Amino acid sequence: MVGLRTVYLLLGKDLLVELRNRETFTVMLFFAVVMLFLFHFSLNPERENTTQLAPGLLWLAFLFTGVLGLSRSFQAEQANDCLEQLLLIPGDRGNIFLGKLLGNVAFMLAVELLIMPLFALFFQLNLWDALLPLLVVAVLGTFGFAVIGTLFSALTANLRAREVLFPLLLFPLVVPVIIGSVTATGIILGGGTLGEASGWLKLLGTFDTMFLVVAYLTFEFVVEQ
Amino acid sequence: MIGRHLANGLGILALLTVLVGLYMAFFYAPADALMGDVQRIMYIHVPTAWVAFFAFFVVFVSSLVYLWKRLPEADRLAYASAEIGALFTGLTLIDGSIWGKPTWGIWWTWDARLTTTAILFVIYVGYLMLRSFIEEPDRRARLAALVGIVGFIDVPITYMSVLWFRTLHQPPSIQRGGSSMPDTMLFTLLLNVGAYTLVYLFFLVKRVRIESLHAIAETLVAEKAVHD
């Protein structure tokens, strides 16, 4: 049913390309650092309100950095008409989507794993104690964001106004992911367990599953020639 | 598709129903026990909100039909409904804001319904802007249809997440007409909902017709260019 081989090959290709020149990754990382600096100067968080602001700021950093990586995910293919070549692979076009999606999720998570210690450092927060639950939330939230992000990145890839259209189309649709991720992160940073955040995790899980199916089924219409 | 006279008849019916609805809103329905006369805004705010979401449903269905059958009529219907829907959504936000000021003293509140409406408005705008940036009709129709479909599926889940978020951050002390409504009010409300739905349908028929005629004009212009 799902061409796992295609997915695996595509994911491997993207990871290999990125490992070789580390372009996108480096840009994303430094952009995240800049964002953290901006947060400090614009909000000047004191010890007291840092814990209140932290979940939102952390996810703002994740998402704005993520948009950078996502918007580039199909642009690389434009360069040498790679997309046409990819479309020649027999089987469901949705597999191309899955391969791209997993690559995007992997990149975003990798950057997030580096943002977290920096965040903890700059804002004197202890993220280490709650690391595992935080990672669970990060994976669920990032996945949902990347599903819509990958689909719309492909959709806007050829358009002249893609730099503005992509975030404009993306952000309103991922409001549930933002609400779920930030709230769950807040619960965990406040000392709660994953169980206490379970309602929000279920929201994220539902969103992720639903849109994974929708995106997988509609991807072929996006890349139609 | 729909005859010209039938369409105009629809328009007259819509106008009449709106007028009757206005009369009922101001003179037939009683003032609200708690909120007084301000509550009468409900008779235009709820109908515009209903149309805003119903129009998006129409965008959703016609987008599905387009992807399946590739009928240009389906695309025109989606576009027309999106344009009119965006208008009604904007009006819903304005009415909601104006209702908020005398009732709770604030111009904006992040309650679940108003917030979801605001997000719907941005999705509409995104849809229309996407369309404006694509020249080729087939590509434009296809990509717009995708946004319409994904966007519509997202609205209910957005509403629920905002609702849960709100119950966390603000106890539901503010209820909008939560208590049961006397029959006179309900009847007035339903009639006004019907009235503005007729207005929407009238605009829809006209707007689709404009697009069809426009498409014919384009074909004729192209043919002329070949002949000359």
Add this chain to the structure above:
Amino acid sequence: MTNVGYIIAAYVITLGALALYGLHLWSRMRSVERQLTALTTDGGRHYGRQ
């Protein structure tokens, strides 16, 4: 502003906007119909000549 003022404002704005949109549609309809008439009579003449 009194409370009645608020309701009147809401209704005026809403109905006004809808009326304006209706006028906008009407004028667009007229202009596209005019364009079509021009094109068809023009095209008719052309075909006639050939």
